[in-house]
Amino acid sequence: MNVEQISIFLENQPGRLAEVTRIFEEGGINIRALALADTSEFGILRLIVNDNEKARELLKDHGYAVGVTEVVAVEVEDRPGGLHRILTVLARRGINVEYMYAFVRQSGRNAVMIFRFDDIPNALQALAAAGIRVIEGAELYAM
Amino acid sequence: MIYNEEFETLPREALEAIQLRRLQATLARVYRAVPFYRRRFDETGVKPEDIGSLADLARLPFTTKADLRDNYPYGLFAVPLDNVTRIHASSGTTGKPTVVGYTARDVQTWAELMARSLTAAGASKSDIVHNAYGYGLFTGGLGVHYGAEKLGASVIPVSGGNTRRQILIMRDFGPTVLTCTPSYALHLAEVAEEMGVSFRDLKFQSGLFGAEPWSEQMRAEIEARLHLKAMDIYGLSEIMGPGVAVECLEAQNGLHIFEDHFIAEIIHPETGDPLPWGTPGELVFTTITKEAFPLIRYRTRDLSSLHPEPCRCGRTLVRMSRVQGRSDDMLIIRGVNVFPSQIESVILETRRFTPHYQLVVERVENLDQLTVLVEMHPELFSDAIKNLQAVERELEDAIRETLGVTVRVRLVEPKSLQRSEGKAARVIDKRRR
Numbered sequence: 046m047n048v049e050q051i052s053i054f055l056e057n058q059p060g061r062l063a064e065v066t067r068i069f070e071e072g073g074i075n076i077r078a079l080a081l082a083d084t085s086e087f088g089i090l091r092l093i094v095n096d097n098e099k100a101r102e103l104l105k106d107h108g109y110a111v112g113v114t115e116v117v118a119v120e121v122e123d124r125p126g127g128l129h130r131i132l133t134v135l136a137r138r139g140i141n142v143e144y145m146y147a148f149v150r151q152s153g154r155n156a157v158m159i160f161r162f163d164d165i166p167n168a169l170q171a172l173a174a175a176g177i178r179v180i181e182g183a184e185l186y187a188m
Numbered sequence: 189m190i191y192n193e194e195f196e197t198l199p200r201e202a203l204e205a206i207q208l209r210r211l212q213a214t215l216a217r218v219y220r221a222v223p224f225y226r227r228r229f230d231e232t233g234v235k236p237e238d239i240g241s242l243a244d245l246a247r248l249p250f251t252t253k254a255d256l257r258d259n260y261p262y263g264l265f266a267v268p269l270d271n272v273t274r275i276h277a278s279s280g281t282t283g284k285p286t287v288v289g290y291t292a293r294d295v296q297t298w299a300e301l302m303a304r305s306l307t308a309a310g311a312s313k314s315d316i317v318h319n320a321y322g323y324g325l326f327t328g329g330l331g332v333h334y335g336a337e338k339l340g341a342s343v344i345p346v347s348g349g350n351t352r353r354q355i356l357i358m359r360d361f362g363p364t365v366l367t368c369t370p371s372y373a374l375h376l377a378e379v380a381e382e383m384g385v386s387f388r389d390l391k392f393q394s395g396l397f398g399a400e401p402w403s404e405q406m407r408a409e410i411e412a413r414l415h416l417k418a419m420d421i422y423g424l425s426e427i428m429g430p431g432v433a434v435e436c437l438e439a440q441n442g443l444h445i446f447e448d449h450f451i452a453e454i455i456h457p458e459t460g461d462p463l464p465w466g467t468p469g470e471l472v473f474t475t476i477t478k479e480a481f482p483l484i485r486y487r488t489r490d491l492s493s494l495h496p497e498p499c500r501c502g503r504t505l506v507r508m509s510r511v512q513g514r515s516d517d518m519l520i521i522r523g524v525n526v527f528p529s530q531i532e533s534v535i536l537e538t539r540r541f542t543p544h545y546q547l548v549v550e551r552v553e554n555l556d557q558l559t560v561l562v563e564m565h566p567e568l569f570s571d572a573i574k575n576l577q578a579v580e581r582e583l584e585d586a587i588r589e590t591l592g593v594t595v596r597v598r599l600v601e602p603k604s605l606q607r608s609e610g611k612a613a614r615v616i617d618k619r620r621r
Contacts, residue, residue, distance in 0.1 A: 050571075052569075052571035054564045054569055054576075054599070054601060054602075055601065056600055056601050056604070061601075082573050083573075084573060084577070086598050086599075087564075087576065087598075087599055087600075089571055089572075089573060089576070091571060108601075108602050108603045109601070109602065110564045110565055110566050110568070110569040110601070110602050111566065111569070112566075112569045112570065112571045114571045143572065161571075
């Protein structure tokens, strides 16, 4: 029900990202959201795509180390304080955000943020209690 | 099994008597036929007839790689080229290659010693040998080839390269013995896996791996992944090629040197003083049956030790310990001596990394810095940077604790380190530029 994110290990070198996007282009994979975490030597590319299964197979065939992580897509009101409200809810419950990034498309008039929590069940509970909408995987991939 | 029961199980005394007789004949011959040796012996003031015991050998001067280079290409040959039936050369990483020659009898001797080696690894005439050592100037391919034929086994002269085709041949031809470098053995395992071929379904029983230093951990890895017994084989083209010494299937503990053809010594790598058996030092060989290219007290730069204890296989031949590395390969990192093979041991002991690694040595602000590149693989992968950095730190700590040297560990992409079809290039030393 939650969102699956794939992540790839990349060396911090020219052309490495382009290699990934080339593989996706050839495989007809559409990138929905992405974030790159990097150190001076390597990076982790985190991606949400329209077809996780296929993207994973393609990457594995090309020799990449691929991981799958469960993340949560949260609707954020597109106005000042929108994100702050969500983070406050989470902070009150003592939930740690390991990382987050923005989704490309909007959900209606709202923005979508991708969150990686250390404690997903607890986070979902807190968000639901505050009336904050969480978008399910199937809906998100098709957006 | 033992190929030549008579010569491989001689009592020490009888063996030494043969060695002395053959040594004296060799010395008399090189003094007569090779101006280089005559000059050297005269300078030292020792005549061949002064050598009355094996201990006297230590009175003779060493021969080094530089001497071989100075006498390029044929200066050290002891027979006219008319009598030379084969020429090999070792790749010269610095400057000229080393050229070696064989008479017809030398080629036969070599075949016999390789047949002994294959037998020590459990092979017999009913085996099929998949020989993936390179054929050509390198002695590996043809050395194994002639030995396998002498033994009466069927040999597949597949040579190095075209790995995917090799896997198909392995699957379809059913070879039972594999011969190649240890790094190529692992590459074969990797490619087989990619092709969906399992070594479990192949017929391999044993393998002889050599031509580059490797570790016990690497043996464990090869045996587990290729489902065969892995034996170490030693040789160098200057002395003959593969088949100077070999491990036996029974003990897999040290390599029996074919002492009826070579006299081995261990010396202190700096002072040149002979060291007693059991003490680690540099291996020195004297050939005592070779006709075309005899070598007297040749310094191999290989570090090892000699062990005369009886072996459960029944051979009385002295065993040399697995070569730790060439003294040329030794890295001095901020004053600490390290061999690539020692780092390899630590990497494999952690059981977290693939056996593919590379060492990069640089000088950063006048300090030597060693970077160890290891490959990421799916089991190691985490999508959190801190976890990956922890993986790097963990190996850095293990290397520091074990070897006392501080290194930097860097994860690189899966299968991005070069796979070698011959000898693996483990060390990139950027300091020499």
